[in-house]
Amino acid sequence: MNNLNTTNPNHYLFETKHLKIAILGGIRFNNLEALRVTLGISKQKSEQVLRQNIDLYNDTSIEKLTRKVAERLEVGTTIVRRDLDSLTNELENYRLQEVENQNKSYEKQVKVLTxxxxxxxxxxxxxxxxxxxxxxxxxxxxxxxxxxxxxxxxxxxxxxxxxxxxxxxxxxxxxxxxxxxxxxxxxxxxxxxxxxxxxxxxxxxxxxxxxxxxxxxxxxxxxxxxxxxxxxxxxxxxxxxxxxxxxxxxxxxxxxxxxxxxxxxxxxxxxxxxxxxxxxxxxxxxxxxxxxxxxxxxxxxxxxxxxxxxxxxxxxxxxxxxxxxxxxxxxKTITIKNPFAEYLTLPNSVFKPRRTNAHYLQFIEVITFYKQYQKFHHIDRETGEEYIETSIEDIQEANELIKEVLLRKSDTLTGASRNHLENLKEYLKRNNQTQFTNSEIRRNLRVKETTLRRYNNQLLLENYIKKVQNKNIKSFCYEITNPDEYQDLKVMINNALQECITQIQLATAQPTNHIKMAKSKQTKSIT
Missing domain, CATH: 3.40.50.300 (P-loop containing nucleotide triphosphate hydrolases)
Incomplete structure (x- = not known):
């Protein structure tokens, strides 16, 4: 019986009744359109070896090698050709199996839950x-x-x-x-x-x-x-x-x-x-x-x-x-409808309001999506589509989480500059002072000179700080223009989000025709 031994990856061995064929250096697992190998062919119980580099998918080369082996090893051409064809089939099947195994090893296995x-x-x-x-x-x-x-x-x-x-x-x-x-x-x-x-x-x-x-x-x-x-x-x-x-x-x-x-x-x-x-x-x-x-x-x-x-x-x-x-x-992926979407508006201070508004609505949908096992699954009469609906509680939870994101989206400063400014305010408040110098801030807040210079340039440009003359040291120092500006921005965003909830609560207490029409489209709901 034909036997392909691949134990040694650099020296495969294929034996038949008449021939012993070594595949030197193994085979390549890419370029599946060719099967280039280096063969060492010998007769059973003989030390004479014929070595040949060949593409086993090239029929002309196979014919030449068949005649050469038959002549050199004194074996019939029919036997040589049959054994070479068998070798080709064995190597082809082995390579395809290995490629498939490699692909499976790269694939991440999906866990089956108990x-x-x-x-x-x-x-x-x-x-x-x-x-x-x-x-x-x-x-x-x-x-x-x-x-x-x-x-x-x-x-x-x-x-x-x-x-x-x-x-x-x-x-x-x-x-x-x-x-x-x-x-x-x-x-x-x-x-x-x-x-x-x-x-x-x-x-x-x-x-x-x-x-x-x-x-x-x-x-x-x-x-x-x-x-x-x-x-x-x-x-x-x-x-x-x-x-x-x-x-x-x-x-x-x-x-x-x-x-x-x-x-x-x-x-x-x-x-x-x-x-x-x-x-x-x-x-x-x-x-x-x-x-x-x-x-x-x-x-x-x-x-x-x-x-x-x-x-x-x-x-x-x-x-x-x-x-x-x-x-x-x-x-599971499911359609989400927010019947309160028309009442949700962002504060005017938010930059890029179109994209931010889309993010806000999508985040509320994510909260609803995550809670899909608590929702009624509705079926739309016209389309037959299954969907779940956003609740007021979903919007409230989204608002609590997204406040900081909207606050940053409303800020003219970069995150690093804002963090520095808030640390600066805290330092001044702690020390009961309104003015500061660069050397003082470098020493107490441990900020590098180049970094501090970059912060000051942005804060001066945006009018968050201003240069003033200190009468005591007779030199220029800095002063924060409005220490409460960030807190005021927080309050404005909180009020805007709360106003959305208030409007929704008023609307649900006295349903509008729009909401009534939306509800009339629902034919049934399933848990």
Missing amino acids: EKEIKQAKEFLQNQNLINNTQELIGKSGVIGEEVNRLLMYLIFTSRKTNNPLHCISLGSSGAGKTHLQSKVAELIPEEDKIEMTVLSANAFYYFNRTELQNKLILIEDLDGAESVLYPLRELQSKKRITKTVAHKDKKGTTKTIHLTVEGPVSVSGCTTQESIYEDNSNRSFLLYIDESEIQDEKIMLFQRQLSAGKINHEEEHASRDLLQNCQRLL
């Missing part, structure tokens, strides 16, 4: 206090502090399963924990639903399979290392598909034009220290500013000490991660 896991995840998703419970579970999974950012990020990652996913960019100084936060929250997303990238080439996105990225979470550790793909990334976010036209030669050498298309939608998350460079991308994303306060520092250092002391419950961390991953697996 009945117990399904029941546990459903009970969690059906809990009326879902958002707060999720916040608590994220903390137990090992994400330290960053309460608002971590919950926002988790819900943004959840949006990958909706028709209009959200995106986020984490911003902060070097070493502040941007990548750490992203990677820890990403651990709560199933492996099969995310793709992590460190460095990308200019054409990387165009060579995924057409549907390989659909409803996936794309994690980019550092946007600075992905500058070449920022344009296709933006198009994938906005248009939910990208297409590239390239020239390609077929087997006959004819040049043809082919289209490489990759379908979305996707949810994209990245980290950077340079907010201004990625303005086009940040307009499409939620900007999450890392908490660099002393309180957050203390939380992290306390965790580090507990970890070193062996007082961290790793089993609880794994159980929390598994439960949140299983909840993600149970969530």
Whole structure:
């Protein structure tokens, strides 16, 4: 019987009744249109070996080799040809099997949930206090502090399963924990639903399979290392598909034009220290500013000490991660309708209001989507479409989480400059003074001279600080123009969001004709 021995990857052995054939150097697993090998052919129980480099898919070469082997080893041509054909079949089958195995090893295996896991995840998703419970579970999974950012990020990652996913960019100084936060929250997303990238080439996105990225979470550790793909990334976010036209030669050498298309939608998350460079991308994303306060520092250092002391419950961390991953697996894409959308307006202070308004509405839909196991599933009489509806509670929970995002969207300063200004205000208030000098701030707030100069230039340009002459030291110093401006902005945003809720409550107390007509379209609802 024919026997292909592939134990040694560099020296396969194929034996028949008459011949012993060594495949020197193994075979290549790419270029499946050819099967180039180096053969060492000998007669059984003979030391004479004929070595030949050949493409086993080339019939002319096979004919020549058959005659050469038959003549040199004194074996019939029929026997030689039959054995070479058998070798070709064996190698072909082996190569195809190995290629298939390699592809399977690259594929992320989808976990099949047990009945117990399904029941546990459903009970969690059906809990009326879902958002707060999720916040608590994220903390137990090992994400330290960053309460608002971590919950926002988790819900943004959840949006990958909706028709209009959200995106986020984490911003902060070097070493502040941007990548750490992203990677820890990403651990709560199933492996099969995310793709992590460190460095990308200019054409990387165009060579995924057409549907390989659909409803996936794309994690980019550092946007600075992905500058070449920022344009296709933006198009994938906005248009939910990208297409590239390239020239390609077929087997006959004819040049043809082919289209490489990759379908979305996707949810994209990245980290950077340079907010201004990625303005086009940040307009499409939620900007999450890392908490660099002393309180957050203390939380992290306390965790580090507990970890070193062996007082961290790793089993609880794994159980929390598994439960949140299983909840993600149970969530199904479904249409969401917000009957209160017409009453939701943003504060006038928000920049880029069109895109920000879309993000606001989409975030409310994500809250509704995440709570789908608590909702009635309605059927539209005209289309037969199944959908769930947003409730006032969903909007209130979204408003609480999105306040900081809207506040940053309304600010004329970059995140770093705003953080510096607020630290400056706190320092002046603590020391009961209104004026300050550069040397004083460098010494007490530990800011580099070049960094402080950059902050001052922006603050002066935007009229947040002004130069004044100090009579005591007879020199110029600085003074904050309006210490309460940021607090006033917070109050304005809070009032605007609360006004939306008030309008909705008034409308639901006295339903308008519009809402009545919308409700009349619903034929039935199922839990």
